[in-house]
Amino acid sequence: MPEYLTQAIDSPAAWKALPINTTANTLIHLNSQQIVELRQSADKLDSHNTTWSECQFEDFELASLKPVVESIRAVLEGGHGFVVVSGFPIDISITLTKRIFFSFGHQLGFPDPQDAAGHLLHDIRDTGSDPLKVDDLRLYQTNRELDFHNDGSDAFLLLCIEAAVAGGQSRLVSAITVFNEILARRPDLARVLQEPFPFDARGQQVPGQPRVQTVPIYAYHEGYLNVLFKRTYIEMAERFSEVPPLSEPQKEAIELMSTLCETLSIEFTLRPGELLIANNYDLLHGRPAYQDHPGTPGKRRHMLRLWLSLPNGRPLPPHFKNTREFSHSFTRRQDLNRSLP
Numbered sequence: 340m341p342e343y344l345t346q347a348i349d350s351p352a353a354w355k356a357l358p359i360n361t362t363a364n365t366l367i368h369l370n371s372q373q374i375v376e377l378r379q380s381a382d383k384l385d386s387h388n389t390t391w392s393e394c395q396f397e398d399f400e401l402a403s404l405k406p407v408v409e410s411i412r413a414v415l416e417g418g419h420g421f422v423v424v425s426g427f428p429i430d431i432s433i434t435l436t437k438r439i440f441f442s443f444g445h446q447l448g449f450p451d452p453q454d455a456a457g458h459l460l461h462d463i464r465d466t467g468s469d470p471l472k473v474d475d476l477r478l479y480q481t482n483r484e485l486d487f488h489n490d491g492s493d494a495f496l497l498l499c500i501e502a503a504v505a506g507g508q509s510r511l512v513s514a515i516t517v518f519n520e521i522l523a524r525r526p527d528l529a530r531v532l533q534e535p536f537p538f539d540a541r542g543q544q545v546p547g548q549p550r551v552q553t554v555p556i557y558a559y560h561e562g563y564l565n566v567l568f569k570r571t572y573i574e575m576a577e578r579f580s581e582v583p584p585l586s587e588p589q590k591e592a593i594e595l596m597s598t599l600c601e602t603l604s605i606e607f608t609l610r611p612g613e614l615l616i617a618n619n620y621d622l623l624h625g626r627p628a629y630q631d632h633p634g635t636p637g638k639r640r641h642m643l644r645l646w647l648s649l650p651n652g653r654p655l656p657p658h659f660k661n662t663r664e665f666s667h668s669f670t671r672r673q674d675l676n677r678s679l680p
């Protein structure tokens with residue numbers, strides 16, 4: 340029997356209108372020593388002719404960044420759940436930037452695959468394709484608006500290489516605050532959201548699992564409330580004959596949730612060299628549609644993305660084992676003897 344949460348959660352992750360600044364501990368500026376160290380590490384990896392995906396923890400000496408990494412981990416799990424890091428060096432080749440980024444992420448946690456092919460680092464760009472015509476196209480590969488949703492693993496990292504000419508801002512909302520608000524307004528719908536919904540897996544399902552995963556939007560487990568919400572993929576699941584139509588309470592619940600995500604969210608623009616790091620269980624994120632610079636291929640909006648399992652990650656609900664989003668983090672939790680970074 341699932342454990343239904345019927346009381347509001349009091350947590351640092353239950354925030355509203357949190358500003359992006361150093362006072363709120365939502366913004367970290369890399370200092371000159373840290374930037375020099377990052378550049379030196381890139382040079383070292385370049386001289387070794389190592390590809391980014393072969394980087395190991397010990398390849399990257401980040402002594403001056405250790406306090407930063409520790410504070411980020413504490414914010415992601417047990418804190419308000421996100422941080423923007425500014426000053427990330429990007430005025431180098433994209434290959435070196437990817438090596439630095441991957442190695443930085445590797446200091447923070449364990450990079451996890453982001454697709455069925457096992458890729459550990461994704462380029463987030465508009466491919467010009469239509470998700471209604473290409474079966475396994477994922478929405479991050481378009482310039483469309485992205486509804487509030489989770490990424491995979493404990494946390495995602497999004498490094499801005501090039502911003503859009505218009506739109507594409509980052510939106511964040513505390514899913515804990517959203518739940519508390521739903522509970523206050525409609526406790527019946529708070530219960531509905533803790534029961535299973537169908538999600539189109541977009542061809543990325545765990546091997547052996549069906550193309551539609553059926554899981555709750557909110558799951559309370561061992562004192563933690565965890566969210567898994569992708570309205571677009573819930574609605575896309577109805578294209579499959581094996582998926583029954585959503586019930587009226589289910590439709591009402593996701594409509595209320597979407598509305599509250601909009602009204603309770605914060606919005607900001609990531610500039611080149613800024614890195615957003617956010618927890619996937621307490622927070623949802625999204626973006627409005629964007630436009631690229633016309634006729635200038637090098638000026639297209641471009642983000643690099645990592646998904647990480649954290650060494651200080653929370654216990655996860657058993658059904659996460661078979662979700663395409665959280666199966667890797669779930670499996671890593673099983674190996675308690677793994678050496679931590």
Ligand SMILES: [Fe+2]
Binds near residue numbers: 479488489490624
């Ligand atoms: Fe995302």
